[in-house]
Each structure stands twice: as C-alpha cells, then as structure tokens.
Amino acid sequence: MPTILGQNQYGKAENRLVRITRDGTTHHIKDLNVSIALSGDMDDVHHCGSNAHVLPTDTTKNTVYAFAKEHGVASAEQFGIHLARHFVTSQETIHRARVRIEEYAWERIPRGGDGREHSFVRSGRERRVCEITYDGGRWQVIAGLTDLTVLNSTDSEFWGYVKDRYTTLKEAYDRILATDVSARWRYRWSADAAPMPDWDAAYARARAEILAAFAGTYSLSLQQTLHRMGTAVIESGDLVDEIRFSLPNNHHFLVDLEPFGLKNDNEVYFAADRPYGLIEATVLREGAEALIPVDLTLV
Structure with missing residues (x-):
C-alpha cells in the first residue's frame, strides 16, 4: 500500500x-x-x-x-x-x-x-x-508562564450547579480558590516590518494583569476567573490577540472537626493534590483567529 x-x-x-x-x-x-x-x-x-x-x-x-x-x-x-x-x-x-x-x-x-x-x-x-x-x-511569537501558584483565601463560591444521583459535593459560599496557572498568549507582532515589542515589558504586563484579575475577581467559578484574567490581558493594550489558560482546581476541603468538639469556621483545610478539576479555555480579541495549540506543553 x-x-x-x-x-x-x-x-x-x-x-x-x-x-x-x-x-x-x-x-x-x-x-x-x-x-x-x-x-x-x-x-x-x-x-x-x-x-x-x-x-x-x-x-x-x-x-x-x-x-x-x-x-x-x-x-x-x-x-x-x-x-x-x-x-x-x-x-x-x-x-x-x-x-x-x-x-x-x-x-x-x-x-x-x-x-x-x-x-x-x-x-x-x-x-x-x-x-x-x-x-x-511570517513570525509567530507565543509567550507565557507555567506553574504560577495563586490562592484566594475567600471571595470564592461554587453553587447552583447541576446535580444528579452521583453528586455528593456540597455547595460552597465561602471557599479557598487556588490554582497553578499555565498560560500562553500570542503577540500580534508577526513581521519584521513592524516595530518589535519590548518583550520583557510585555511579559511583565501580561503577568501583572493575570495576577490583578485573579486577586480582584469575586469568583463564582474558576471559569469566570479564567475569563476575567484573559480579558484583562487582551484589554491591557494592543499587543496580545489570544491567550489560552490551563487551570487545575487545587481543591481545599474543610476538615470535619466536630468529632473533637471543635467548630471549623473556615480555618482548617485538607489540601488535596489529586484528583483535581482542570479548567481550560481560550480568550480572543474580537476578530482574531485561534492559533495557540490546545496542548500547552511547550518543551
């Protein structure tokens, strides 16, 4: 053949x-x-x-x-x-x-x-x-970061989700939100004829916008936080046309202290490393084409 x-x-x-x-x-x-x-x-x-x-x-x-x-x-x-x-x-x-x-x-x-x-x-x-x-x-320049660990100790909820016969997760109205951010963003620069950006400054700005959006978003879902972070990077200037995130949800579960006669008022948590939820999405400038590969592993 x-x-x-x-x-x-x-x-x-x-x-x-x-x-x-x-x-x-x-x-x-x-x-x-x-x-x-x-x-x-x-x-x-x-x-x-x-x-x-x-x-x-x-x-x-x-x-x-x-x-x-x-x-x-x-x-x-x-x-x-x-x-x-x-x-x-x-x-x-x-x-x-x-x-x-x-x-x-x-x-x-x-x-x-x-x-x-x-x-x-x-x-x-x-x-x-x-x-x-x-x-x-033509040039394609994709920048990004990986394993940027962030955590909000409050201002995060998760409730109102679909429930079926296998659902045991309790609704949360005050939870820890933590993740290890992997992000890739594609710069608009693509030809030698155009002025080249200050790459260090562009990277620092994107990273700062990601952190500010994470800290400043009252989160009802990790998806919402992801979208806010991506939007912040896109809207911070005209250098970035596309940004893709992969965000593991680093779960923190409240420990049941009642057997010891103690009340756990959102103070003591068990940090679970697996299994974990994995939230992934791309945020694009309006009119831009999605070009970043789904697999965020670069090396």
Whole structure:
C-alpha cells in the first residue's frame, strides 16, 4: 500500500543554557532550556536515508551556545528570534524553524553592602516560556508562564450547579480558590516590518494583569476567573490577540472537626493534590483567529 510522508520536523531538544553577563561586580543570569525544531525539504532523508539536506541536530545545539556568546540573551523571545531567523535564512533546505524556550528565574541574595552582586537563589516553581516560529516571511511569537501558584483565601463560591444521583459535593459560599496557572498568549507582532515589542515589558504586563484579575475577581467559578484574567490581558493594550489558560482546581476541603468538639469556621483545610478539576479555555480579541495549540506543553 503506498504511503505519503506527512508533516515532519527534527532538531535538538532541551539544550540547557546558563548565560552570565558580567557588569563589573554586578552579574546578571539567564537560565534557559532551549528546544529547536526544523522543517523543510526533508523527503530524501525519510525515503532513502540521504542526509544531503540535513543540518545535524548537534549543530543546532552548538548554535544555541555560540549565539548566547555572540548575541547575548536580552530576553527569551529575542534570543529565539535570532535563532529561528538564522536557521531559515542560512540553510536553503530549512523552510521553517520553531524555537521553544523555558526560562528559570533567579533572585539576588543580598551580600551586606559590599557592592558585589553575584549571588542568586532560584525563584520557586514558576517558569517563563515562549515559542518562536518563523517560515521566512511570517513570525509567530507565543509567550507565557507555567506553574504560577495563586490562592484566594475567600471571595470564592461554587453553587447552583447541576446535580444528579452521583453528586455528593456540597455547595460552597465561602471557599479557598487556588490554582497553578499555565498560560500562553500570542503577540500580534508577526513581521519584521513592524516595530518589535519590548518583550520583557510585555511579559511583565501580561503577568501583572493575570495576577490583578485573579486577586480582584469575586469568583463564582474558576471559569469566570479564567475569563476575567484573559480579558484583562487582551484589554491591557494592543499587543496580545489570544491567550489560552490551563487551570487545575487545587481543591481545599474543610476538615470535619466536630468529632473533637471543635467548630471549623473556615480555618482548617485538607489540601488535596489529586484528583483535581482542570479548567481550560481560550480568550480572543474580537476578530482574531485561534492559533495557540490546545496542548500547552511547550518543551
């Protein structure tokens, strides 16, 4: 039976890169996990094993480290753009490049006023992520974050839901609302002719809007909170056309203290890690097309 080669790509995944910028006694750190995927004229390597059009994956790895030296790492997005442009424009057989980057944050450790700033502590579980795709003409820049853990200890309810013979959940009129936010947003910028955004400032604004909306929403459902967070990011400016969230509902159940003669006035909870509700949705600017993949796993 005849077959047809479908969509394909190859590259080097999870290149761990730490770039130190030394500004006198003050140092700056960028800690990245970079994955490269290349597509193009690759029929022969699949059909007959000819590597004539194949740039080795080891070369893509080396390029990541060389570019860190030659170009520095101003932001994850800017670094990804440099790499994607290089692979597509330097190789005739490469027609499309996708660069996915996961960034790990570090904070400075104060050193008692000696003027030397080169000590850092890793900042929690939260990670900044981005995905850069370039086909020689158009760019797609998706940024986001994962494992941003947030919690409201009140101002959350859940009631009025459908009940059937298997429903045992009690309605809640004052509950903890907690989640680990995974979000991806797509920037409107898509062509070299347009001015490039300040990627760090754009990321900081989106993150701040997500946090402000979470904290400021009196929530009747996690879906409502998700929509408010997405709307806040879209309406904060004209840079973002689409944002997608994946929000696990980190359940906190009141512990029954009556057997001990104690009243639990919304004070003592059991934090359950599984199973958990999983709420996912996309919020779009009116007229925009949904392009972010449903799977939010970038690397």
